[in-house]
Every structure is written in C-alpha cells, then in structure tokens.
Amino acid sequence: MEKAQEWFDYGIELAKEFGPKLITALLIYIVGMWVVKKIIGGTRKVMSKSKYDESLQKFLLNLLSWSLKIFLIIIVISRLGVDVTTFAAVIAAAGLAVGLALQGSLSNFAGGVLLMIFKPYRIGDLIEAQGVLGVVKEIEIFTTKMVTPQNKLAIVPNGAMANGNIINYTAEGKMRVDTVIGVGYGEDIKKTKEVLLNVLTSNPKVLKEPAPSVNVMELADSSVNFAVRPFCKPEDYWDVYFGTYENCKIALDEAGIEIPYPHQVEIHKEA
Structure with a gap:
C-alpha cells in the first residue's frame, strides 16, 4: 500500500513539474501549425497575384512549409525544457550521419534547386529526359512528375534530371x-x-x-x-x-x- 502511495505521489510531482510545460508545448504546436498554414496560404495568394512561375511557386511553398515546421518543432522542444544548444548538436550529428546515408536524396534536392534556377522546363511542358517522354505535371523538392502519352505517371529524381540531357518540345512553341x-x-x-x-x-x-x-x-x-x-x-x-x-x-x-x-x-x- 505504501509503495502504491509512493508511486502516486511521484506521479503527482511529475504532473506538477512537467504538466504545465507539456500543455504549453501542445498549445504552441497547435497554434503554430495554424500559423504555418496561414503563412503558406498567404504566400500562395501573393505568389499567384504576382504571377510567379507555377513550378517555382510549388517548389518554394514546399521549402517554406518544411522550414517553418522544423522551426516550430525546435520551439516546442525548447518549451519542454530541452536544451536547444544540446539538441542542435545532436541534430547536427544526426544530420551528418543521415546526410552520408542519403547522399542521393541530397543530390536530388540540389538538382531541384538547379532546375528552379535555370528552368529547363516548366509545368505543362512536353519533355524527354532519362528515357521518359511526357508532360511535366509537378516539380517537387526531390522529384519531377511526368505524365506519359500512355497516361502513366513517371517519377524521375531531380538529380538525374539536372545532370542529364533534356529535350524540351514545348519551349519553342512548335x-x-x-x-x-x-x-x-x-x-x-x-x-x-x-x-x-x-x-x-x-x-x-x-x-x-x-x-x-x-x-x-x-x-x-x-x-x-x-x-x-x-x-x-x-x-x-x-x-x-x-x-x-x-x-x-x-x-x-x-x-x-x-x-x-x-x-x-x-x-x-x-x-
């Protein structure tokens, strides 16, 4: 009986110590996600009114969304009492290990950035690249999606797209x-x-x-x-x-x- 009472008292102490932090962190996360959605929605409207290129618009919105969510998670973790500097060091070490394991993904991300800068093709263009002929449906952070004449969806890594030959049949308009x-x-x-x-x-x-x-x-x-x-x-x-x-x-x-x-x-x- 005494053991159960000790565990109960210990639970009460933990709730008093961490309960407010946990509730506050949860509220910050909920409000933060709402703010992120509002920012993304507002940015999308501004880009649409400014007639941003559709390919660049989707790429930047995806990048902004991920950046804001990562920033929000860091704030939530810091509110729970975790040392941000220590957490950052752990993240950096983990990032290095993950980066070495995912060199292909990083290459695809870099390829996506290059495609946005040089714009060899846009959404809606008919192109031929990496052995695939199709209309560009979407340019994402890591991949480019194309619809073939047989109405098949082809997903090609951006790293290969940026480093390979691309034939754009739409660029000249004929x-x-x-x-x-x-x-x-x-x-x-x-x-x-x-x-x-x-x-x-x-x-x-x-x-x-x-x-x-x-x-x-x-x-x-x-x-x-x-x-x-x-x-x-x-x-x-x-x-x-x-x-x-x-x-x-x-x-x-x-x-x-x-x-x-x-x-x-x-x-x-x-x-």
Missing part, C-alpha cells in the same frame, strides 16, 4: 512532325507533291509558319518515298501525326496515285 509517304515509281512526282502538300495546308492544326514541306526523300526498292513535314503546336502533335497518314492515303486514292504494297503471285503448275 514541333515538326516527321512522316514518310511512299508512292509507285510510275506516278508523277510533281502531282504527288501537290496532293500531299494540299493535305498539309488544309489541316487547321498545321502551322503556316514554318511552312510545311514535301520532298523526295528516298528512291526505295519498290517506292518513291516522300518526306512529309508539317509543323504544329506540341499539344497537337499526335492529332497531326495520325491525321497526316490518314488524310494522305485518302487524298492519294482520290487522285488515282498508287501506294505500292506487296503483291502475291500465284504459280500454277501443269499436271
């Missing part, structure tokens, strides 16, 4: 669509070029400048191949690509121009 159309050797080259060029110029998604072109590309084994080269906006690429083949086939058929294909010859042997 793309060239490369298609090849073959016709028979007996067809008139000038007439064929006129028919194919008319297909391109009649497509509203094909740009007037740079002007589309049709040129003899190759004298192949069974066909004369034409390089059919329209320009379009990046978002219209696949419509123009598939539409060019389909419309050229229809136009050539209507003009009576043959598109060669393998013929099967039957050989009849006499009995």
Whole structure:
C-alpha cells in the first residue's frame, strides 16, 4: 500500500513539474501549425497575384512549409525544457550521419534547386529526359512528375534530371512532325507533291509558319518515298501525326496515285 502511495505521489510531482510545460508545448504546436498554414496560404495568394512561375511557386511553398515546421518543432522542444544548444548538436550529428546515408536524396534536392534556377522546363511542358517522354505535371523538392502519352505517371529524381540531357518540345512553341509517304515509281512526282502538300495546308492544326514541306526523300526498292513535314503546336502533335497518314492515303486514292504494297503471285503448275 505504501509503495502504491509512493508511486502516486511521484506521479503527482511529475504532473506538477512537467504538466504545465507539456500543455504549453501542445498549445504552441497547435497554434503554430495554424500559423504555418496561414503563412503558406498567404504566400500562395501573393505568389499567384504576382504571377510567379507555377513550378517555382510549388517548389518554394514546399521549402517554406518544411522550414517553418522544423522551426516550430525546435520551439516546442525548447518549451519542454530541452536544451536547444544540446539538441542542435545532436541534430547536427544526426544530420551528418543521415546526410552520408542519403547522399542521393541530397543530390536530388540540389538538382531541384538547379532546375528552379535555370528552368529547363516548366509545368505543362512536353519533355524527354532519362528515357521518359511526357508532360511535366509537378516539380517537387526531390522529384519531377511526368505524365506519359500512355497516361502513366513517371517519377524521375531531380538529380538525374539536372545532370542529364533534356529535350524540351514545348519551349519553342512548335514541333515538326516527321512522316514518310511512299508512292509507285510510275506516278508523277510533281502531282504527288501537290496532293500531299494540299493535305498539309488544309489541316487547321498545321502551322503556316514554318511552312510545311514535301520532298523526295528516298528512291526505295519498290517506292518513291516522300518526306512529309508539317509543323504544329506540341499539344497537337499526335492529332497531326495520325491525321497526316490518314488524310494522305485518302487524298492519294482520290487522285488515282498508287501506294505500292506487296503483291502475291500465284504459280500454277501443269499436271
């Protein structure tokens, strides 16, 4: 009975000593998180009104959010009576160990900073990098998210993005669509070029400048191949690509121009 009373008294003493600190720290954390959300929300509104680049906006907001939360946690810990200088030394030592273990993550963070500074691509750009072709959906602190033409989400580390080759199809505002159309050797080259060029110029998604072109590309084994080269906006690429083949086939058929294909010859042997 006396032992239980001793434990009860000890618990009361701990509650008196640490209870107010714990309650105060909890209140600071709750109010602090509310303040952090307000700061992030206000900063987001200011950036939106100032027409900040969307990629830079999300990156800076993530960085600001993490920085404020870490600062809040330090305040809460100090309110609990933990020596901040000692805590900082422990954090520094732990940070060094974690840093050595997570060199790849630090490299990705540095890559993200470089991407924000040099801006080789923005959200919404069609790019090709690290073997992935897709539209940039989001640039985060450590990774870049891309949506492929097959509507797959590709997540690529920023370190690799910053140190590798990047092809930005959107940056110039236009793309060239490369298609090849073959016709028979007996067809008139000038007439064929006129028919194919008319297909391109009649497509509203094909740009007037740079002007589309049709040129003899190759004298192949069974066909004369034409390089059919329209320009379009990046978002219209696949419509123009598939539409060019389909419309050229229809136009050539209507003009009576043959598109060669393998013929099967039957050989009849006499009995």
